[in-house]
Amino acid sequence: MPRNRALVAAGLALLVLLLAVPAVAPQALTAWARPGTTNDSHAEPVTWSVTVDEAATSRWGTFDVALTWTDPAASTRDGFVLDLPAELVPLTDTFDVRAATGQVVARAAVDDGALTLTYTDHALGTLTGTATFVAGWDDGPSPGEDITLTFSAVGTTVDVAISLDAEDEDSPGPRLYGYWRDRAIEDTASPEAALQWRVVTGRGPVRDTVIDTELGDGHRLDCTGITGRLQTAFEANGDASAAHDLPAGALDVVSCDGSGFTVDLPEVEPGTALMVLFSSTVTDPARTDYSTSAGFAPGSRDLNSTIERATSIGTGSVAVSEPTAGASQPRAFLQSPGWLWLPLALLALGGSTLLYRLARRR
Structure with a gap:
């Protein structure tokens, strides 16, 4: 029993x-599993805004773009995406968004088309944060143009109006300038022919002139890519409105190596100008700037130009409010x-x- x-x-x-x-x-x-999804119709919506630094008025400069948002139901979402306007070229890749305690609450990833915020397990309750990245202009906008940048996220859009500064009239004399071939490759290692350089004689007549160029540290000249272009008409600011490439061999490159070259120019007729085009490859991606100098003889006119690498580190901060009673708990x-x-x-x-x-x- x-x-x-x-x-x-x-x-x-x-x-x-x-x-x-x-x-x-x-x-x-x-x-x-995190409770809920980004499509939870019962969750309170994300509110957000975008500000663009006033440095954006410079056509050739870089500037900060800041996203500020509040998510009252962060614990029910995995994050969200901010779609960027096509006129912007992001110069920042990824960065963390941290709370005051140092915890990573979200991770931001920036590409050519969007800023993606992905929440971590510390994204609880209500989040109020800011994520800032560096950008520049693509090839589309022109100096003096009024532009409307349209950002969109979570079903809403925000327009930001920018008026680009007009350029001053350029001197008709000789000049040297450089720029990045593609703004999007500023923060990548050693891009081939990333730095583009231009030496312009100024308006003719120009006769019996030699140009000596010398590159600074951190980049190497491509001797095979030295070409010439004859400018025959000009805008009010000095930019050429009509030009054509010189035939191969029209420029007499006397000497050339990775650090510079010497070229003997052909005769430049009155009312025209000759541009010498060349490029260089970055050899030290850790540098923040790259320089080139050019001297005209006779006359000993010395010119200098520097291409700067944009500071491309993004920053983010967020305040976290504790979830209310009955709210979803973290994924622990x-x-x-x-x-x-x-x-x-x-x-x-x-x-x-x-x-x-x-x-x-x-």
Whole structure:
């Protein structure tokens, strides 16, 4: 009889176990999953705004773009995406958005078309944050142009109006300038022919003139890419409105190596100007600027130009408000009640086994 009672007790313990597991197991199975999705229609919407630094009025400069947002239901989302206007070229890749405690609450990734914010497990309650990245203009906008930049995210858009500064009239004399071939490659290592340089003689007549160029540290000249272009008409600011390339061999390159070259110019007629085009490859991507100088002889006119690398580190900060009562909890295993079914199951199984063994001894 005692043995039968023990068997009945063991059976009851197993029955309790079978009834308890379904009640708590669903939570245990989802302990690592973030509650809700980015499409949760019951979650409060994200509000956001964008500001563009006033340095954006310079056609050739770089500037900060700052996203400020508030997400009252961050614990139900994985993040969101800010679509960027096509006129901008982001010069920042990825960066962390941290709380005052140092915890990474979100990670930001920037590419040519979007800023993507991805929340971490510390994104709980209400988030109010700012993410700032560096950008420049693409080839489209012109000095003096009025531009409307349209940003979009979570079903809404924001327009930011920018008026680019007009350029001053250029001197008709000689000049040297340089620029990045592609703004998007400023922060990549050693791009081939990334730096483009131009030496312009100024308006003719120009006769018996030699140009000596010398490159500074951190980049190397491409001797095979030295070409000439004759400018025949000009805008009010000095930019050429009509030009054509010189035939191969029209420029007499006297000497050339990776650090510079000397070229003997052909005769330049009155009302025209000759541009010498060349490029260089970055050899030291850690540098923040790259320089080139050019001297005209006779006349000993010395010119200098520097191409700067944009500071492309993004920054982010966020304030986290604790979730209200009843709000979803973080994705932490021990904070879900689902884990309790395991010790309960072991306890019930152990108890039933002990009772069974005691019954057999009797």
